[in-house]
Every structure is written in structure tokens, then in C-alpha cells.
Amino acid sequence: MTIRMTINGREYETDAHPMMPLLDVLRESCRLTGTKYGCGEGECGACTVIMNDELVMSCMVPVMQAGGAEIETVEGLARVAENGEEILHPVQQAFLECGGAQCGICTPGMVMAGVHHLRHPDRAPGGLREALEGNLCRCTGYSAIFRAMEQAAKTGHPE
């Protein structure tokens, strides 16, 4: 079965087995290695992506369930300006400025959860902490991440 998806606005086709986790397809078949593997158990959030405007853990999605889906990964966030310069998404920029990343393993998932939260704050009535509840970080102690998110919320987002 050939599975087609749109990833960061580009069409992809894969012959991966239908039960292959979306995470493995992103990393191995599509060579989009920004999305990280942490646990494979839905516990850590490192593999978080946005699928059809919903935040999901890509290790928990058999790729057959992503057929026809619109997927956004960390690679799709930055934009290229007319002068060819890469402009980071405000959430990425804020992580950079606030020290929101140390080893960086949690960062792509954390950033995707943050981006989703800025788009849909209503999904987490408990606020930022609830929005990032599914994303573990072993390095930063979270404070710098929360600061980055507060800054990103102020600078706004170009979407």
C-alpha cells in the first residue's frame, strides 16, 4: 500500500509498512531527522509533530493512519526571506534567546507543542504548563522553556 502525506507543504509518498510508526517514516524514509526519538512509548514527547492541526506523538501513529494527512515538523517552521536569509519561527527564536535548549533532544517536540499552543490556546485550558505536559526535558529544568514561550507569545507569530 502506498501512503501519501503532505509534510511541511510538500507531497511525500512512502511504501513503508502500514504499521510502521510515523516517526520512523519521517526519520528514515523522508530523511526528516529533526523529529526525535526518545522513548517510543508516548511518554517523552520528543517525537511530537502536528498532524491535521492536532498535536500528536509520531511514535504512536501507525503510518497508515497518516494517509492523506497534513503533517508539520520542526523543519517546516523557519521561513526563507526574499534575500535568502532564514528566519526562525518566533518560538524557535525565543528558545534560542532564552536558553530554552541545552542538549536539544527535547527541543523539536517542545517547540512543536509550543507552536501548537500559540495557535490553539483553548486546547489547554490549564495554560502553558498543561500545553507542554507531554514533553519531558532532562536538562533545562523547564524555567527557560517557559520564559521562551512567554517571550514568543509576546513577539507573536507570522501564521
Add this chain to the structure above:
Amino acid sequence: MIASNPVRYRAYVPVGVEEALEQKAAIENLLPIAGGTEVMVLLNEGLLAPCPVQSLHQLAGDWRGIRESDGSLIIGALATYTDVRHHPVVCERYPLLVESAKVTGALQIQNRGTLVGNIVNGSPAADTVPALFVYEANIRLLSSSGERVISINEFYTGYRKTILRSDELISEIILPAPPDGARHYYRKVGTRAAQAISKVVVAGIRTDHETKLAWGSVGPTTLRALKTEKAIAGGASPEEAAVVLMEELAPMDDIRSTRNYRLAVSRNLVMDFIHKTKE
């Protein structure tokens, strides 16, 4: 990353309910997948015995909705925790379901996981099941030869054992209207606030005439504490009710907690329930 070879799981993707039921009847050992948050953990860990699988995602049009019907609320088998949490009627009439959905996993899990998956998985620690017990939910089981509607209170026969037949799929959960003026109570006690499996979980409702209390993680299945309910409805003090409850629960030692801890927490929770639901 994935510790299993996916080729060992032949995948079926029915596009309609009839096709799904035909497959379920014809193919031995066919394992349905709704949100996949139970199945994928096993797959990734290499713990899922090879079997054919059936992804139900194409049935979303039929089975994802939440609707009212004759005073009941129908929750489709593919409705997610997120669907439930944000549904106005659920929020208004079934707050215990909202509470239990909110404390299940994190947002990513809630966006994928289904209440029906939580029911069928059969863990005594399942967080939505106590809420469904006190609301006396019914579930509709379909097969190619017919259907039956049974009370969730009769669904479990033992630890991870249910009456679901191998040719059946659950199509929906049917919630009768909750009693008027009910006071609601839900508490999950785990190791941390987010992403933790329950050591004890309790859901309860209380009116001036009756009390319903369902407990998880303190026995082989979710259970109703019927004697304790009666004692509370009959005016027992918190201490008296706790004594009755201790005889009704049968928790075990396991990797998450101990029998004694679970009993101590349950004792405190039933007293808290009585205080908080007084009027």
C-alpha cells in the same frame, strides 16, 4: 527505534462498518486499532505478538461523533479524549468524564486515545472507566450477526478479561441522563500530576437519596463499592463508611504501589468524598 518487524502485522483498513465487521468475523486474532496509544507502545517495545491488525480510522465518519438521543448521550467509539473534553453537553452533564479525560496522559495522548480503547484495554487502572461505571453507561457491541447492548458494569469478568467476543467491535457508549442535582467527585492519585498511571482512582456522584462510587486500581477490575454506597446514602459517618469500604476493596502490591498504600489512600478519599459532596 521500533523493536518489532511491522511486516508481521498484516494491516486491514476497512472503509465502512459492514466491511469492518465482516473482517472481524472472518479473520482470526484480528486486533482493532483506534488511537493506537496502547497498541503502538507494545509494538514499539517488541511486546506485541504477531497478528493481523485492523485500523478503524476510516470509520471516523460513522463512529467519531458525540450526539444526544432520547435524553441519552451517545459517544462514538472513535471519539477521543479531546473530543469529550471539549463537548458542551459532556461538560455540562458528565463532568466526571471531562475530569477523567483531562488527567489521562497529556494532550498528545488525548488527541489520539479513545474512551472505547480505554474500556477494551481492560486495565483496572483505566481512568475513564470509573466515571463510566457511576454514570451506568451502556456499550453497544456490533457483529456481522447482530448487536447487543450491555451495561459497562457487566463488561469485565476478571483481570483484563471482558465479555467482548472475537467477532465483535464496540460502536458506541450510551450514557443515560445523570440524576438531577448530583454532586460529582473525581480523584486520580498517581506518582505525578501528568502522564502517570493511577495508584488509586475514584469517581463518585451523590444526591440526597443515593450515592454511586466506582474505584480503579484497587481490585482486578474497576469496581462499584455497593455496600459503601448504601452506607453513605444511609447517613454513615466518614469513618464508618471507610470501615465498610476497606472490606470491599482488594488491592495488590505491584510495581506502581502497595496494597497498604492503596488502602490508606482509598480510606482518605472516601472520607474526602463524603465531605466534598455533602451538599
